[in-house]
Amino acid sequence: xxxxxxxxxxxxxxxxxxxxxxxxxxxxxxxxxxxxxxxxxxxxxxxxxxxxxxxxxxxxxxxxxxxxxxxxxxxxxxxxxxxxxxxxxxxxxxxxxxxxxxxxxxxxxxxxxxxxxxxxxxxxxxxxxxxxxxxxxxxxxxxxxxxxxxxxxxxxxxxxxxxxxxxxxxxxxxxxxxxxxxxxxxxxxxxxxxxxxxxxxxxxxxxxxxxxxxxxxxxxxxxxxxxxxxxxxxxxxxxxxxxxxxxxxxxxxxxxxxxxxxxxxxxxxxxxxxxxxxxxxxxxxxxxxxxxxxxxxxxxxxxxxxxxxxxxxxxxxxxxxxxxxxxxxxxxxxxxxxxxxxxxxxxxxxxxxxxxxxxxxxxxxxxxxxxxxxxxxxxxxxxxxxxxxxxxxxxxxxxxxxxxxxxxxxxxxxxxxxxxxxxxxxxxxxxxxxxxxxxxxxxxxxxxxxxxxxxxxxxxxxxxxxxxxxxxxxxxxxxxxxxxxxxx
Ligand code: GDP
Numbered sequence: 001x002x003x004x005x006x007x008x009x010x011x012x013x014x015x016x017x018x019x020x021x022x023x024x025x026x027x028x029x030x031x032x033x034x035x036x037x038x039x040x041x042x043x044x045x046x047x048x049x050x051x052x053x054x055x056x057x058x059x060x061x062x063x064x065x066x067x068x069x070x071x072x073x074x075x076x077x078x079x080x081x082x083x084x085x086x087x088x089x090x091x092x093x094x095x096x097x098x099x100x101x102x103x104x105x106x107x108x109x110x111x112x113x114x115x116x117x118x119x120x121x122x123x124x125x126x127x128x129x130x131x132x133x134x135x136x137x138x139x140x141x142x143x144x145x146x147x148x149x150x151x152x153x154x155x156x157x158x159x160x161x162x163x164x165x166x167x168x169x170x171x172x173x174x175x176x177x178x179x180x181x182x183x184x185x186x187x188x189x190x191x192x193x194x195x196x197x198x199x200x201x202x203x204x205x206x207x208x209x210x211x212x213x214x215x216x217x218x219x220x221x222x223x224x225x226x227x228x229x230x231x232x233x234x235x236x237x238x239x240x241x242x243x244x245x246x247x248x249x250x251x252x253x254x255x256x257x258x259x260x261x262x263x264x265x266x267x268x269x270x271x272x273x274x275x276x277x278x279x280x281x282x283x284x285x286x287x288x289x290x291x292x293x294x295x296x297x298x299x300x301x302x303x304x305x306x307x308x309x310x311x312x313x314x315x316x317x318x319x320x321x322x323x324x325x326x327x328x329x330x331x332x333x334x335x336x337x338x339x340x341x342x343x344x345x346x347x348x349x350x351x352x353x354x355x356x357x358x359x360x361x362x363x364x365x366x367x368x369x370x371x372x373x374x375x376x377x378x379x380x381x382x383x384x385x386x387x388x389x390x391x392x393x394x395x396x397x398x399x400x401x402x403x404x405x406x407x408x409x410x411x412x413x414x415x416x417x418x419x420x421x422x423x424x425x426x427x428x429x430x431x432x433x434x435x436x437x438x439x440x441x442x443x444x445x446x447x448x449x450x451x452x453x454x455x456x457x458x459x460x461x462x463x464x465x466x467x468x469x470x471x472x473x474x475x476x477x478x479x480x481x482x483x484x485x486x487x488x
Contacts, residue, residue, distance in 0.1 A: 033285030038337035045379035054469035056476035061487035083109040105226035140220030152257040156238035175199035184253035200237035213294035215305035279327040288336040306361035340378035349426040350376040356430040378473040382456035400456035
């Protein structure tokens with residue numbers, strides 16, 4: 001019965017959404033990706049490009065002069081926090097040039113674009129309007145869809161099993177050691193539950209560190225709690241329980257199972273029903289360079305995460321519940337971010353690597369239906385290119401101002417001075433890059449050091465760049481794929 005009610009609610013809402021968009025197009029665009037993938041920077045740059053323009057030759061409606069103007073408008077959902085684009089833009093373009101604060105929860109922004117449509121036969125028709133509702137949410141939450149199809153027993157077994165492996169075993173050690181001391185049939189004990197949850201969460205966090213860069217680590221709220229930080233709904237962890245039978249009441253097992261169920265029904269389901277199921281388009285940002293840097297296990301993990309993401313969008317018949325929450329997305333874009341860490345000769349290679357990964361994920365998830373594309377981009381380009389002579393060699397380098405503080409290669413940066421980094425070439429053959437991990441940056445102007453993880457400060461804009469048009473790589477192509485068809 002609850003399922004029917006849920007279905008009725010969703011049908012009613014999609015009718016309302018459809019009625020609102022019959023005259024002029026409305027698109028609900030989801031922006032997601034794991035933490036640090038670049039969601040905040042991407043969305044800030046995208047809105048800035050729509051509202052203030054820039055160098056966007058591949059964004060056709062703009063290049064053809066058919067966009068009369070774009071502006072922010074009040075968002076439709078009162079209960080969702082607003083994406084604070086002004087604050088983020090001030091951080092990026094202010095005198096200190098810092099990266100904005102990252103996404104930690106869902107937020108929303110409406111942009112209204114006035115445009116002239118191209119007539120079917122000839123001429124243009126002015127006075128058209130596209131309403132773009134952009135929803136930014138942590139990718140960690142998206143991977144929770146898998147939990148809807150797993151009971152506590154299945155989830156526990158899978159999570160414990162997947163914590164074995166060369167990278168994961170050492171990270172999971174402290175949690176697994178504690179797990180071995182828990183008797184699931186013993187009387188429930190809050191302090192044991194808290195300790196288990198704390199150690200389990202620490203394991204998930206460790207998997208997201210720079211040099212590890214694992215991607216598949218649900219439950220998502222353990223990593224990105226949003227408003228649930230410190231809430232008892234997150235005080236559970238997998239248990240080693242018998243393969244059959246029910247939890248005795250009052251046991252550790254029944255307590256953890258109850259909390260797991262509460263997590264699914266009060267946190268995961270409402271997110272998919274209220275937000276995810278309503279999306280028309282989706283961009284998934286991927287820090288593919290971080291995975292390539294960290295090595296083959298991180299890459300394999302990224303591929304598994306992409307497969308999960310694709311199956312979240314597949315119009316399949318899995319369980320009736322999860323298929324109910326699947327949105328009717330007709331365009332899905334995977335974007336490798338921070339391409340400005342590479343020389344432009346490697347941009348196509350990065351794209352090819354992601355295309356290969358997504359292609360394999362498409363096969364595994366048996367995905368079909370939506371148009372899927374791939375791009376390598378930098379929403380905000382923080383580097384420029386140059387060449388440096390080393391002996392008889394001309395090295396293509398990228399040049400930028402490193403972020404202040406300790407670089408992860410042990411160097412310390414404190415000034416405004418630029419450094420040149422030889423980013424290394426990505427292998428031309430995506431298979432080789434995926435097998436070996438492809439990207440090895442090193443310094444050429446500083447003493448040699450591991451510069452794979454160097455972060456650059458946002459670019460210095462010239463006085464003529466105000467209101468700021470931010471330099472980017474392939475943001476225009478991204479806009480064209482995501483909304484270009486609605487502006488014709
Ligand atoms: P989120 O967690 O997905 O919201 O990620 P953010 O948008 O906050 O980005 C995380 C970090 O990645 C930023 O603080 C920057 O250091 C870096 N970053 C994101 N986008 C870009 C980009 O286009 N170019 C460069 N060089 N760095 C970026």
